[in-house]
Amino acid sequence: MRNGEPSMYIGLSGIRNGYMQMQWSRVQMCLVFNTMVLPVVIGTDQPEVIKFVISFVGILIHLLLLNAVLRANGWIKLLDRTLIQLELLDRESEEGARVSFFSSPDFEETRNSRFSSRIIFGLIGIVVIIVWIEETTRHGLLFFMN
Numbered sequence: 372m373r374n375g376e377p378s379m380y381i382g383l384s385g386i387r388n389g390y391m392q393m394q395w396s397r398v399q400m401c402l403v404f405n406t407m408v409l410p411v412v413i414g415t416d417q418p419e420v421i422k423f424v425i426s427f428v429g430i431l432i433h434l435l436l437l438n439a440v441l442r443a444n445g446w447i448k449l450l451d452r453t454l455i456q457l458e459l460l461d462r463e464s465e466e467g468a469r470v471s472f473f474s475s476p477d478f479e480e481t482r483n484s485r486f487s488s489r490i491i492f493g494l495i496g497i498v499v500i501i502v503w504i505e506e507t508t509r510h511g512l513l514f515f516m517n
Contacts, residue, residue, distance in 0.1 A: 380457045387450040394443040398492050401436040405429075405499050412506050419514040426507035433503055437496050444489060451482075 408429055412422050454473040462471075472478060481487070 376457055376460065380454065383450055383454055383457070387447060387454070390443050390447050390450065394440055394447070394489075397436055397440050397443065401433065401440070401496065401499075404432060404436070409499075409502065409506075412510070419510050419517070423507065423510040423514045426503060426510055430500070430503045430507055433496070433500050437500065440493075440496070 408425060411417065412426050412429065415422075417425075451473055458471050458474040484490075
């Protein structure tokens with residue numbers, strides 16, 4: 372890398388780190404929200420109208436959080452591709468990057484592993500949204516049938 376490219380690499384790495392931190396914060400928010408609110412809907416003696424409203428709001432909040440996580444993941448992938456391009460600029464030159472991280476096959480393999488945390492939490496998110504939809508439907512039917 373030459374000219375301003377090392378500074379660009381450092382800046383993009385910092386931006387990527389910020390997106391990763393935001394993504395983990397959103398995942399934690401999602402987990403905390405569902406841990407607190409799902410038991411209220413499933414295991415209490417609240418009136419059905421309250422459970423229905425909470426379930427409906429739960430779906431909306433959960434969808435918004437999932438959307439934010441997916442969008443952040445898209446930005447992270449874009450930043451990864453850009454960082455790879457910067458790493459590969461001078462690979463033919465003797466002054467090129469001595470260490471490749473984002474362009475390493477190990478990075479791509481680890482990022483796309485079946486057991487990567489983003490895939491595991493994504494599956495948990497899908498299961499939880501199914502639970503929210505089921506609870507909203509159940510409490511809606513119980514409320515509107517009475």
